[in-house]
Amino acid sequence: MTRKKRRLVLIGSALTVLAVAVALVLTALKDAIVFFNSPTDVAEKHIATGSRLRLGGLVKEGSVQRGDNMQVRFEVTDGKNSIRVAYQGLLPDLFREGQGVVTEGTLDGAGTFKADSVLAKHDEKYMPKEVADALKKQGHWKEDGGKSAATEPQGRTQ
Amino acid sequence: MIAELGHYALVLALGLALVQAVVPIYGARQNDPILMSVAGAAAVAQFLFVALAFGALVACYVTSDFSVTNVFENSHSAKPLIYKITGVWGNHEGSMLLWVLILSVFGALVALFGTNLPAKLKANVLAVQSWVAFAFYLFILTTSNPFLRMSPAPMEGRDLNPILQDPGLAIHPPLLYFGYVGFSISFSFAIAALIEGKIDAAWARWVRPWTLLAWMFLTAGIAMGSYWAYYTLGWGGWWFWDPVENASLMPWIAGTALLHSAVVMEKRNALKVWTILLAILAFSLSLVGTFLVRSGVLTSVHAFASDPARGVFILMILTLFIGGGLTLFAWRAPLLKQGGLFAPISREGALIFNNLLLLVACAAVFFGTLYPLALEALTGQKISVGAPFFNMTFGPLFAVLLVAVPFGPLLAWKRGDLLGVTQRLLGAAALGVIGIVVTFAVEGGGPVLVPFAFGLAIFVITGAVTDLIERTAFLKVPLGTAFARARGLPRSAWGTALAHIGLGVTLLGIVGETQLGTERIAELKPGQTISIRRYDLHFDDIVERRGPNYSEVAARFTVRRGGEVIGTMEPSKRSFPSRGSGTTESALMTRGVGQIYLSLGEANPDGSIAVRLYHKPLVLLIWLGAVVMVIGGGLSLSDRRLRIGAPKPARSKAVLQPAE
Numbered sequence: 001m002t003r004k005k006r007r008l009v010l011i012g013s014a015l016t017v018l019a020v021a022v023a024l025v026l027t028a029l030k031d032a033i034v035f036f037n038s039p040t041d042v043a044e045k046h047i048a049t050g051s052r053l054r055l056g057g058l059v060k061e062g063s064v065q066r067g068d069n070m071q072v073r074f075e076v077t078d079g080k081n082s083i084r085v086a087y088q089g090l091l092p093d094l095f096r097e098g099q100g101v102v103t104e105g106t107l108d109g110a111g112t113f114k115a116d117s118v119l120a121k122h123d124e125k126y127m128p129k130e131v132a133d134a135l136k137k138q139g140h141w142k143e144d145g146g147k148s149a150a151t152e153p154q155g156r157t158q
Numbered sequence: 159m160i161a162e163l164g165h166y167a168l169v170l171a172l173g174l175a176l177v178q179a180v181v182p183i184y185g186a187r188q189n190d191p192i193l194m195s196v197a198g199a200a201a202v203a204q205f206l207f208v209a210l211a212f213g214a215l216v217a218c219y220v221t222s223d224f225s226v227t228n229v230f231e232n233s234h235s236a237k238p239l240i241y242k243i244t245g246v247w248g249n250h251e252g253s254m255l256l257w258v259l260i261l262s263v264f265g266a267l268v269a270l271f272g273t274n275l276p277a278k279l280k281a282n283v284l285a286v287q288s289w290v291a292f293a294f295y296l297f298i299l300t301t302s303n304p305f306l307r308m309s310p311a312p313m314e315g316r317d318l319n320p321i322l323q324d325p326g327l328a329i330h331p332p333l334l335y336f337g338y339v340g341f342s343i344s345f346s347f348a349i350a351a352l353i354e355g356k357i358d359a360a361w362a363r364w365v366r367p368w369t370l371l372a373w374m375f376l377t378a379g380i381a382m383g384s385y386w387a388y389y390t391l392g393w394g395g396w397w398f399w400d401p402v403e404n405a406s407l408m409p410w411i412a413g414t415a416l417l418h419s420a421v422v423m424e425k426r427n428a429l430k431v432w433t434i435l436l437a438i439l440a441f442s443l444s445l446v447g448t449f450l451v452r453s454g455v456l457t458s459v460h461a462f463a464s465d466p467a468r469g470v471f472i473l474m475i476l477t478l479f480i481g482g483g484l485t486l487f488a489w490r491a492p493l494l495k496q497g498g499l500f501a502p503i504s505r506e507g508a509l510i511f512n513n514l515l516l517l518v519a520c521a522a523v524f525f526g527t528l529y530p531l532a533l534e535a536l537t538g539q540k541i542s543v544g545a546p547f548f549n550m551t552f553g554p555l556f557a558v559l560l561v562a563v564p565f566g567p568l569l570a571w572k573r574g575d576l577l578g579v580t581q582r583l584l585g586a587a588a589l590g591v592i593g594i595v596v597t598f599a600v601e602g603g604g605p606v607l608v609p610f611a612f613g614l615a616i617f618v619i620t621g622a623v624t625d626l627i628e629r630t631a632f633l634k635v636p637l638g639t640a641f642a643r644a645r646g647l648p649r650s651a652w653g654t655a656l657a658h659i660g661l662g663v664t665l666l667g668i669v670g671e672t673q674l675g676t677e678r679i680a681e682l683k684p685g686q687t688i689s690i691r692r693y694d695l696h697f698d699d700i701v702e703r704r705g706p707n708y709s710e711v712a713a714r715f716t717v718r719r720g721g722e723v724i725g726t727m728e729p730s731k732r733s734f735p736s737r738g739s740g741t742t743e744s745a746l747m748t749r750g751v752g753q754i755y756l757s758l759g760e761a762n763p764d765g766s767i768a769v770r771l772y773h774k775p776l777v778l779l780i781w782l783g784a785v786v787m788v789i790g791g792g793l794s795l796s797d798r799r800l801r802i803g804a805p806k807p808a809r810s811k812a813v814l815q816p817a818e
Contacts, residue, residue, distance in 0.1 A: 009502045014514055021518040024551045025525060032546035054542055090679055090759035090768050
């Protein structure tokens with residue numbers, strides 16, 4: 001096989017593998033990406049029920065209700081709007097009223113957010129960046145208030 | 159006083175680095191052996207001074223000198239001694255100091271053990287190494303100085319983040335850094351070769367042991383980090399496709415590709431340009447990893463503090479070295495001559511295929527890691543790219559690669575016989591198919607992919623064993639002869655087989671843990687029992703205990719299997735008053751290579767406590783596989799030809815190919 005032919009085979013197979021990879025990435029981008037939203041985004045954007053998203057903000061004071069079988073209901077707020085969240089399972093250690101939280105799940109028809117994971121944060125030093133930004137947007141960010149809220153997603157190494 | 163001594167030592171190291179960065183290169187151009195020999199002495203001296211600086215910081219921590227800001231922020235007098243020491247690198251400044259310490263270790267190693275390197279190459283390599291060192295010393299001294307004092311000195315420190323108060327901190331970061339930073343040697347070799355415009359098979363032989371060493375450390379470091387995350391976070395997960403994890407995975411993939419392409423270059427004098435590019439890429443990805451983790455673009459345990467000045471500085475280092483390296487590559491690489499010819503179906507071809515898939519998989523991880531950052535910077539849109547994305551992209555690419563793994567070592571150089579190799583792999587394939595059928599039969603329903611993944615893992619393992627059997631002609635010749643042959647096999651052949659077996663073992667563990675595991679979450683009161691698989695866990699009572707710098711609430715469980723007591727488990731929650739936060743300590747019980755995993759959630763007012771209970775079959779194989787890979791790497795590293803070094807004279811005229 002000549003050098004030229006060998007190069008053609010090489011380039012051909014490289015392009016094939018690359019094309020497959022690009023196709024995989026594009027499909028994954030369509031199906032496997034989750035957008036972050038604040039309660040105000042959810043209220044304004046008319047997000048389709050059933051599509052996955054992340055909802056972040058503060059756990060509204062006095063909103064946490066615990067039911068049987070580890071059912072929990074609470075509201076996530078950014079000061080302007082609040083969204084009701086329903087979750088079943090263990091809550092992270094630092095889940096508290098008035099503190100930052102990021103939940104992931106889907107909206108149901110009644111406007112309740114069915115979360116299947118709740119990330120509160122491990123260390124009180126930081127605020128989740130998404131939540132801090134969302135709060136800043138609504139003008140509810142207080143520098144030291146932010147410090148007392150927490151960031152580290154529980155269950156992540158980072 | 160000690161802190162000032164450390165600070166001063168670091169400044170001296172900076173000065174030495176500058177000398178080492180300039181003089182040897184000039185010497186190499188002038189062909190002046192004395193100027194060139196400056197490199198070795200400077201590298202060793204640099205190591206001594208950085209070690210002195212590091213030792214000084216350790217001393218500040220051990221003596222709890224809270225007048226040093228860094229110690230005040232990350233230590234506490236009541237902390238156990240081991241965490242006072244490991245706490246040195248449990249923060250941004252200290253971890254950067256560890257980074258440069260390891261960099262200088264590698265520099266000194268090349269200076270001391272690179273005695274058989276050609277003088278010019280050695281001078282250039284050490285000079286390039288010193289450019290990197292210089293940039294990072296400057297970074298530490300200007301933006302992240304660990305030796306700064308504060309006045310008045312506080313009485314007590316703020317303590318280390320409790321989650322880092324774990325033996326894992328003693329092992330994981332040093333291992334990982336040895337891996338990350340080790341690739342700087344491959345990078346320096348590549349740049350030195352480009353500067354000289356000369357590269358040959360001997361070059362590959364010198365680079366390979368360093369790359370292999372770095373790769374072994376990186377493999378061990380990633381595995382250790384994964385196991386640490388697994389037992390410490392209480393969620394039973396061992397890989398989250400988190401950006402910081404990806405930051406360590408990307409150089410690993412590029413390094414793996416580099417190891418394989420360097421083989422082609424060493425044996426066949428082909429793929430030179432490609433190998434150089436990979437060496438630059440592997441270290442570039444290490445730098446990208448350092449940037450992602452240290453710059454504060456990500457919020458995390460690893461990103462200890464975010465200070466924009468640091469991010470910008472690291473970004474500048476990144477641009478300089480990656481940009482400079484690639485520019486030099488684009489300029490000089492065309493001068494390097496192409497090597498030997500080979501057919502697409504051959505060992506070379508297989509190794510190229512390996513490189514292709516590894517790099518594309520690496521690119522997918524790179525894209526998934528950086529896309530959210532780029533998108534947010536450009537549009538303000540916040541997205542999370544999580545496990546599903548990586549499973550859909552990295553997964554299939556790696557699966558294809560794994561199918562090809564057993565074929566590679568069996569193919570002949572230059573022109574291979576795919577049909578013949580397939581025939582020889584029939585046994586392995588048959589075992590794989592049996593694995594598929596058995597899993598189907600045992601599992602019944604369940605995800606279809608599981609049996610195939612098991613079959614693939616078995617194929618990879620038995621395929622590697624097939625290679626060994628073929629080489630020793632085991633069972634074809636008398637047993638004694640086969641053993642003699644086995645002893646006569648180069649250690650690198652054993653290394654290859656072991657590394658590939660390790661890959662299969664890890665895959666077995668991954669499939670077992672993710673697909674066959676079971677999970678239970680419940681709220682229990684003392685006296686109640688929870689069951690998983692055939693294990694019954696009886697919740698005995700709750701005890702309160704005190705540790706050196708924390709208080710702990712532990713739940714005691716007695717584990718029974720078929721009514722028989724097989725042990726106790728004591729998951730607990732610790733709270734650290736100095737930080738006002740706590741950790742969840744899960745309890746693990748190892749059964750064979752599987753584990754039972756128990757961790758605590760919230761305690762309720764009614765006296766019950768939430769627990770998470772997992773049965774994780776085969777889970778230990780994930781990390782055992784990595785250990786097997788590292789052992790394989792070690793065997794390969796001890797191979798005679800890497801120990802003794804490259805053969806010199808006689809043939810060398812024919813092998814060496816000057817660029818011009």
